[in-house]
Amino acid sequence: MCRITKEINELRRPGLLVEAAAQGTALYERRRDLRRMLRVAIPATARAALEKLLPIEAELEKRRREGATNYCLPRHVDILTALLAEARSFRVG
Incomplete structure (x- = not known):
């Protein structure tokens, strides 16, 4: 199992x-x-997108758990949405 899948x-x-x-x-x-x-060029592959999305999501999760004032629930949902969709493409592709 690769690191991203794990x-x-x-x-x-x-x-x-x-x-x-x-x-x-x-x-x-x-x-x-x-x-x-991502506010950057669109990654060419689902793997590349996931490599960018995973650390962003991890930071949002950290803020959520800490109750940080700079936590943004809509952004977290957006990032998780992209992560789920890209993971589906990654597993299929």
């Missing part, structure tokens, strides 16, 4: 957060959404 499989997040992200995958458009979320 990291994704080990994610443990609140059910409501995961459900919101899962619902968002129906509206996910890679080109539009990754550009907005």
Whole structure:
């Protein structure tokens, strides 16, 4: 099992957060959404996107757990949505 797959499989997040992200995958458009979320050129592959998304999500999760004032729930849902959609592409591709 590769490192990325292992990291994704080990994610443990609140059910409501995961459900919101899962619902968002129906509206996910890679080109539009990754550009907005990552604020860089769109990664060529799902693997490259996941390598960028995983540390962002980890930081958001850290802020959520700490109750940080700079935690942004909508951004966390967006990032998790992209992570789920890209993970699906990664596993298929």
